[in-house]
Amino acid sequence: MITLNNVSKRFGSFEAIQSVSLSIKSGEIHGIIGASGAGKSTLLRMINLIEQPDEGNVLIDGETLNHLKGKRIRQVRQSLAMIFQGYHLIGNKTVFDNVVMPLDLAKTPKKGRAEQVMESLRFVGLEALRDQYPSQLSGGQKQRVAFARAIVNQPNVLLCDEPTSSLDPNTTAEVLEVLQRINQEFGVTIIIVSHEMEVIKSICERVTVMADGRVYEEIEIEPTGVHKMEHSAEGFIKRLKSSGDINHA
Amino acid sequence: MPDILVEYQTEIWVSIGETFIMVGFSILAALLIGLPVGTFLFLCRKGQLLENQVVFSSLNLIVNIIRSFPFLLLVIFLIPFTRFIIGTAIGTAAATVPMTVIAIAHYSRLAEQSLLDVPKGVMEAAVSMGASIKDIIFKFLYVEARSALVLSLTTSTISFISYSTIMGVVGGGGIGDFAIRYGYQQFRTDLMVYIIIIMVIFVQLIQFAGITLARKIDKR
The missing domain is CATH 3.40.50.300 (P-loop containing nucleotide triphosphate hydrolases)
Structure with a gap:
């Protein structure tokens, strides 16, 4: 609460x-x-x-x-993970390295980090883009990377x-669907x-x-x-x- | 190779070595002290994580004063300090003292400006992820600003080479001093021109290396 x-x-x-x-x-x-x-x-x-x-x-x-x-x-x-309108990804890090960041900051054991990151990326459907840089992604993909980063260490909130403010209607629908799944599957x-x-x-x-x-x-x-x-x-x-x-x- | 360069090659190599020592120490000082000072300046600014107007203004003033000094006067002004640190105010080792002082001030300002280009949102994301100040500096700020920091260091290095030409006044030697003493003062204009060409080649190589590296590491 x-x-x-x-x-x-x-x-x-x-x-x-x-x-x-x-x-x-x-x-x-x-x-x-x-x-x-x-x-x-x-x-x-x-x-x-x-x-x-x-x-x-x-x-x-x-x-x-x-x-x-x-x-x-x-x-x-x-x-308490946070998602921003402007995504706020680290431009000089790959998708994988962006998503692993919360685990790194929380000093979770290195063994197992890769699996957690890939699980998050699979959840948002971006596992194939793990080695791309944010500049190579569309707005919707960037926001989904931000979601993967947000959920990787299983936040409560x-x-x-x-x-969705800078996304087109179709991408907005996709992003909202991801949000709903995060709520339903993880109880966040x-x-x-x-x-x-x-x-x-x-x-x-x-x-x-x-x-x-x-x-x-x-x-x-x-x-x-x-x-x-x-x-x-x-x-x-x-x-x-x-x-x-x-x-x- | 022109005969005159062959004739003076021993002196030229020694001078190049002296320049490398002075500029090398300057680069080290820029990285080891100038970068942290610039980072601290950035973090103490209004609206930043360690916002502190008194610390920022004081540090800002010191950096500005050092950078405002005509370098020749700074070298002379620092003679007592140099003597205190090195034991003498004459020679290449002594010349590194004013060079490191200007290097710290010069690079700290450029580093601060490079960090200002990091999108504020990245800092915000770092804080929201529970990053410590150390994490924010090393895992976010320097990562995002690395290309600009390399370019700034390139600019600084070229300035250090320029500053090093003045160090002849305290017996610091160096390639610029060689050009003045052997070229200008002994009316060997051709020798001076050749030395200037060597310096231009150095600067071009440094600039090329800096730009190439900055481009390679910039993935934004």
Whole structure:
């Protein structure tokens, strides 16, 4: 269980996050949606403390993370994998060497690393590209390498920051399918930040709608795909869509 | 080979050896001290992992002051320091002291700039994967910046060769000093021109090697 208790974050005089509280259940796929500048990425980055909250607490399974330092915070981060819009692969390393990196950082025994890496690459369907460099891959392939890197040391949580924003619709569908399989096969809790309503609707069980650094609404998505939504949130999302800040299929 | 080069070949080889010693020590100092200083400068910048305005400003100022010195004046200014370190301010060994000082300042700045070209996202990914500072430097920063670091070292090495020509003022010798003493001061313009050609060939070879290596290791 991930819990954010009244977390706030300021950048200079700008209040990016204002007293946000949020609970995410283990094994859930949770979406965070909102317009640009709503604070959704900042909120996501607070969960693995890439951004330290100025106020409030971040708890994972009851352990407060805020005050962790050094080796302990690094260990916690190793169990919270992250996916980025820009992939953030190491350009001078091969696909294999990119994917092995989390195992190397976690100092897992060298024996067996290759098998773990190949298992991850097989999971995302890229085992044949193990010796390629990221510059030789398409956007969708790069994102799948990022997924392989994220799951290679079996994290408990996967934080996804706009993972499909720079992908075409077909590749987006492939990437979402990989995300769903990660959730179903490994029981990984997934938190996905997106401004694309279709992405959120297609895989999330619950959605947090953010605006101006605050939680505007929490929405349950029913298995049928129909979302139970408070009237106010529906109107809010419509406004965002009409302003072009949220894409909708 | 021109007769004049044959006539002076012993002196020329000795001078080339002296240049190699001075430039070699400079490259070593650049790599062993300049690179860590440049890395530290980068990491202490605003928004970076070890952000520290006081440390950054102080280090930045020192590097700027050293680089601002006209090199001839730096050599003279450092004579007491050189005497303290080496025991004498004259000779090739003594000449390596101001050369290493300028090498550290020169390469630290170029290294810092090379590291600035590493995409911020790579650093972010490293932090999110739980990398330590040491891991971030050696497994992410240097890996991504390796091509730029090689090119920077190539540029620095060529500058060091240029700086070494001044070291004649403290008896440091070197190929540039040979060109001045035997070519210019003894009115052997042809000898000076030949030495300049030798230096140009050296520089071309270093530049070619640097660019080739940088291209080979850049997979981005």
